[in-house]
Amino acid sequence: MNLDEALKARKSVRAFRPDPVPLDLAREILELARLSPSGTNIQPWKVHIVAGETRRRLEEEVLAHRETRPADANAEFPRTSKRKEPYTTRMRTLGKAMYGLLGIPKGDEAANWHQWGRNYRFFDAPVGLIFTIDKDLDAMSFLDIGIFMQSIMLAAKSRGLDTCSQGAWNNFWTVTRRVLNVPGDEYIVCGMSLGYADETQAVNTLIAEREPLESFATFHGFA
């Protein structure tokens, strides 16, 4: 798969087969992502690659915490759930398409709660990644993490694997920090599921719409 093909084929997968991802393959993907650029080459990314018993324990403890202490669900660093247009509409369009495929009707809070909780099972993927960053760094370094994550997603895709980035993992950071021994001077920025897509699941047929080039690009100075 060349780069264009990988860019076009990558999409967020939210149902995985249980087939394991060999350690060597995970390492190969990360060896490529290591080559990602970063501002002044500080390479701020840190990542926990979680499989097997640790993954099981992380899932179990986060879900147990979520059941009993929902108030702890805020992200550790500032985030907002308030969005203005056009973002609200885009978000709702995605949600409508996804929940439609899952057969979850609008307003079914219990089903919603359950489905969102699947984030903390890494959507059954055998491997989860938890990205962290030094708290001293600023927003520019969060960009570097994003670039690093995209490198992982593309390297995975070109090897027949799928991914789903998961901001959901910066909630319940107290539990994640404890289970993975993440130092107190690092933020838990994001998570990611990694594995093989379960193509029988309707949710994986979701194609998230994209806006046309003209809606975001302003060209200057071309003849």
Ligand SMILES: Cc1cc2nc3c(=O)[nH]c(=O)nc-3n(C[C@H](O)[C@H](O)[C@H](O)COP(=O)(O)O)c2cc1C
């Ligand atoms: C930083 C980031 C965080 C995300 N967090 C979540 C998440 O917590 N749960 C989820 O199901 N999808 C999550 N996504 C996936 C997005 O919903 C998805 O990338 C977007 O709808 C575009 O669809 P596509 O990835 O299939 O092209 C996240 C994506 C990014 C880039």
